[in-house]
Amino acid sequence: MDNLLYSCDQIRAIEHAAQSRLAPGALMERAGQAAFNYALTLLDGEAAGAVLVLAGPGNNGGDGLELAAHLARAGADVEALHLTSQAAPSFEAGRARQRAVDAGVRFVDEIPAGRPWRLVVDALFGIGLARPLAGRALELAAWTTGVDCPVLALDVPSGLDADTGATLGRDGVAVMATHTITFLGNKPGLHTGDGCDHAGEVRVDMLGADGLHQEAAQAALNGPALFAERLAPRRRNSHKGSFGDLVVLGGARGMAGAAVLAARAALHGGAGRVFAAMLDAGMALDPLQPEIMFREAAGMEFAGRCVVAGPGMGKADAAIHLFGKVLEARGPLVVDADALNLTAARPALHEALAAHGGQSVLTPHPLEAARLLGVTAPIVQADRLENARELAMRFNCVVVLKGAGSVIARPDGFVVVNTSGNPGLATGGSGDVLAGFCGALLAQGWPAWEAALGAVWMHGAAADWLVEDGSGPIGLTAGELPKAIRAVFNALVR
16 A cells, blocks of 8 residues: 555664665665655756755755755755764765765855745754754754745654654744655654644655565555445435434534534435434524434434434533433444543543444544543644544544544554645534534444545545635635535545
8 A cells, every 4th residue: 555654663674674685875875866856846857046955964964965966966056054963974974975065065054145045955854853953953944934945855844753743842843844755655744733734745755665664554644545445326226214314412502503514414425314413402493404304302212323422512411311322322423522521521421432332433623632531632732643542442433533634543553644634624613514424424334444534534625625616725614514525425436
């Protein structure tokens, strides 16, 4: 699978295996060549104009100096700001610097003012960096934020944790790259959390080390290929009962909108019949979507139906009681919003959810995940993959940790990082839409894992489609998403 993601430890093992088969320095030469090939595409095929290479003291800096030498030989006006250390450079890095000198690269101590850069290369630090940037490296990383040209990071933007996607340090700074070429395998931190903003467009180059993986990947990037088996056209000989019943449990006083959004998403996501079981019985009709059947939550039958519990459910005793009944029914289940918060606050619900045993998906945002784990949201965000794994194992279910690069985890520890979506989803109600759509897929018989993968990807793709159509990202509303999701879903099935 070309969408696999590898941890830094796994990448180091691949690197060690490759180096044992190659002459000294050959892997760095390959990295420099690969980076040069990519840089040429960013320079519109012509190595000309001013290029600045920010090179660190280690092997990542050596990769950058190899690239600098290639660019200079091809005709670019290359300057390199090389940060050195008291320790002697590796053989490979020392040789790369000499190649750059021989090719005519000019070494500078300060960034020349006023130069119209065509390309800036970040080769300060790679995956070996374990501490926040400081001193001159910090200044250079901060400077990249205002650069008016492509910024190409080699392997990983300096200052970003390639495993977690968090910038290193409490108030960490990382290079703001527009493009990243990463070596020997793709890395999860480039696609989630801060990595979504700092890595830009990511390209992977294996440097000829294909097949040298020592361990199986425990992560992947999301995409339709992962749920393609479920994308079958509907049989003509079918009826509404063929596609399941879905109940949205929520809609306490003042929060009816959350339940309605979830129900609309379920309807447009293909559920056969959709019920809105409202804790506040005041709403009896959705005039924009009259197909939704409203019921009083207290009298709703949950057995034999998929349930989306939580949107606007509140925290009253009635909500606690009804959520307990849902868990007892043991049907396909999406747990969202207030149902997550009730679970976090009440050990009995925590135990009942963990023992549910059915097809269940939890959809927390970082603060809800923190409550479930008994930590803080910053701790969750500091390692999104591991915290999603912990939740999946703790509750024996599929977990969607929402946010930039949403993480979908299953109890065996395998995680998938989502790549669709945009900042337009950072609006009230988009999570309710996701929960309702995920429930619709469960109601149609999708297993929890594929339902979560499909719902998250199509939800994000719908937002991307709306933005391309001119509806956002600023001002995009959750109510626009259900019909866009329907369009994306049908386009995949055809």
